[in-house]
Amino acid sequence: MRKLSYATLLLMLLTWLPTVAQQKVSSLKPKQISPDLFGIFFEDLSYAADGGLYAELIQNRSFEYSPADNRDWHSLTAWKYQTDGFGYGTISVETTAPVHSNNPHYVVLNVEEEGQKGVGLENSGFDGIPVKAGKGYRFSVFLNVMSANPLPIAVALVDDKGKELGSSTFTATGHGWKKYTEQININFDDDDARLVMLVKSKGKVGIDMVSLFPTETFKHHENGMRADLAQVIADLKPKFMRFPGGCLTHGDGVANIYRWKNTIGPVEQRTDQRNIWNYHQSMGLGFFEYFQFCEDIHAKPVPVLAAGVSCQNSGGTWRIGSTGQKGIPMDEMKAYVQDVLDLIEYANGSVNSTWGSKRAAAGHPAPFNLEYLGIGNEDKITGLFEDRFRMIYDAVHKAHPEIKIIGTVGPSPNGEDFDKGWKLANQLNVGIVDEHYYEKPQWFLKNTARYNNYDRQRSKVYIGEYASWGNKLFNALCEAVYMTNLERNGDVVRMASYAPLIARIGHTSWNPDLIYFNGTRVFPTVNYYVQQQFAANSGSEYLPDVITLKGDQATKDTTVGVSCVRDKATGDIILKIANAGNNAVSGVAQLGKIGAFPGSAMLTTISGDMQAENTANNPDAVLPKSTAISLQKNWSFTVPAYSFSVLRIKVSRVK
Incomplete structure (x- = not known):
């Protein structure tokens, strides 16, 4: 037998180790999860655009304010x-x-x-x-x-x-x-x-x-974004951004439906519009700027267009089951459907196409690589809606089968519109549907198994808007517990985004929000830091049975959520342990199952009093804290009450 050199043996060992890691990870039967799971939703409410992310400092710059925006306003307001x-x-x-x-x-x-x-x-x-x-x-x-x-x-x-x-x-x-x-x-x-x-x-x-x-806007764009606010959004590391809104999109009546073509080109040629949230949109932040911002923060663009109907709450009838929904006349729907198709060309078309050339003229000859397109938002599922949605869906699906269309199933996690929306999605074989829910924090703890039994063969889910009612640590932890289960069901839940994203202090149209700001400062909430940890530590595979909680009650307690995912891009293994309960929780992570691992890793923890809240007066009440810890094959841990812990482990990369 030929004697092998030390160098040859070392090379064989290095080649063999990743194979062992591959075998050990495979033994866990990993579940593929969406690469776009955690993102953001931007809606122009609470002065999120003008007076917010859009860096323009002059209010009513073109004298277009009127009593239609706000009963106290006129052309010389401000x-x-x-x-x-x-x-x-x-x-x-x-x-x-x-x-x-x-x-x-x-x-x-x-x-x-x-x-x-x-x-x-x-x-x-x-x-x-x-x-x-x-x-x-x-x-x-x-x-x-x-x-x-x-x-x-x-x-x-x-x-x-x-x-x-x-x-x-x-x-x-x-x-x-x-x-x-x-x-x-x-x-x-x-x-x-x-x-x-x-x-x-x-x-x-x-x-x-x-x-x-x-002059110092975000990424130095001339018609750009407020740098500090944009950077805080970018720091979330979102995989996608939904825009320009929810209710804003389908508007307060047919005449107020958001028309993307009115928002592109030189700013002096754009059409200002009344905002459904009772203020004004200059459209300086338009579809070109939205696409550009998505590119700047490395988030996939997810534009949402009205499904040919206005908000069912049009005319101020803000209640479930309102009847203010109106439809674009059917003899105008052909032109509206063409507008939808033109948006895809604007985003992805060549510089020689009609609308691709307009994108190029704005300074971006390369396509924006549009992959997703939302049609409708929280709509009441009526015959009026269904007829128009079908027209848009059929046209887009025929002309652009590569585009993933996102449908809608109403404003609530259950009920008549939810059931009708899912029925329509199943009939049309819509790829993704958009579920929304704003609920008490306890709802999130009681519904951690919501997606366990969803049919994996039908439409995937985008949770386009969700939040518990509040910005206290307890709210954020209940959301964290829920999000560990979104990771576990990341094969059916394709995307999720907390909403709303930002709100100007003193002008909030909706609470809670993820980020608050005034003219000079930005105030991330505790919820923000939870969202940031999930997005920055997302994975491409869910690894079951790595984390075991001690005690029978702990495994049944819905105030605790655990998750273990693997990031294929880096090879890292990420463990998340969320505890929204008032007792410490102990357990063991069987790190030996994941293959070779280092002797230490970085542990990031968010914890404190359950009522703690980051505010303008106390912006740092609860912040993530990171420390290096030692690891063992069977890593025993105890996490405190009211805490969220993230452990990121650098593992030998598996090819």
Whole structure:
């Protein structure tokens, strides 16, 4: 027998070890789970877009506010006619010759005497305009000089006493609308600044699309996102993002249905719209920006379009079984279905296609790789809905069989619409259906077996909106217990997203939310940190029978949830133990089953008083804490009451 060298033996051993790991993992009979399990849902409510994620600092920048948005609003809401310094003139809102017909309102300023400072406009932003010393802000405006002479213009950011924080000057010339852009550099911090634009000589001028952006937006996009808020969202590591909303999508009546084509192209040509949540959408954050943001945070885009009907709660009838649902007239449905098909072309079409060329013209010649498309949201399953949904579904499925269509089964986890929605999905063989539920935290503990017996041969499930009623640690832990069971059923639950995502403090339309913010700060909830741990530590395989809880009662106690998954991309094994009960829980993880493992690993824990809550006044009440711990073949553990623990183990990678 030939004698083998030490090097040869070492090479054989290294080759053999992954095989052993493969065999040991295989002995666990791993279950494949969705690669897109945990993501986010963005809806423009609670000032999530304008005044929120969209970085525009001017409120009502194009003078399109009206009492239809809010009974107390008008074209000059958030604006003040500025005549300090003994100047005077007249101001009016007109629509005769706008920058674009989609943006009809503009201001005409006639300066009869400029006085010592000039005459103009002041904007208060969204609860003030926050600015930072040493930072730059990009100002732009469309002006139409209607008088004979050029007009000197001064633009400044000032504090509440009129002190100048930074300024710039330029000259507006010639008839017709022209866009002017200036950078304002700030010398002092202020959380409550105002933008002032003054005409410094006699004359008449049209004013529209007054805009102010920080130069440092997220990923430095010109029409971009608020950097700090976007980064907190990105830090969730979501696998997908659903947008632009739920109820927002199908709107308050047919005329208010969200039309994606109104949200693309130059911002001055987009069509503003009343928000179903009783404020205004500038559409500056439109479908191009949504797709781009998804790309920036490495999340798959999941746009949702109305199923040809408006919200059943239209007209203010916000109750289960409301009858405000209206349908797009059938003679208009062919055009609406084409709009849906055009969206797919806009996202995925070549630069030579009609709508792909518009995407390219916006600065993105490469496709956005759209994979999912939602049709409908929490709709009442009526004949009106079914007829229109079938038309859209059949057309999309025929033209784009590669697109995974997501249907809807109403607003609740059970009931008439739920049953009818599932019946329709089964008839059409819809690939995925969207279930929603907002419930008490105890509901999540009592329903941890919800998906155990779902038929694996029918539609997969997207839990598009779910949350327990509250942002306390107990709420987040009940959600964590529930989420361990989503992992266990990750073969039938394809996606899940907590909702709503973000809310501006002082303007919340719905509670609870995952992230709160004001003009200067962002406040992640405890629920946020739980969601973050699941998304950042997701797996591609569920490994059963690795974790065993001690004691018969512990295994039956629905206040405890455990999960073990493997991430194929890294080879890591991730254990999750959620305890929403008032007693510590002990158990054993049989790490020997997963193959070769290191002597230590990182343990991250979220724990505290069950009533603890992260707020603006106490934003760090509960935070994840990580520490390195030693591991053994049979790792014994005890997790405290009201805690969530995540153990990530670096294992020899299995090919």
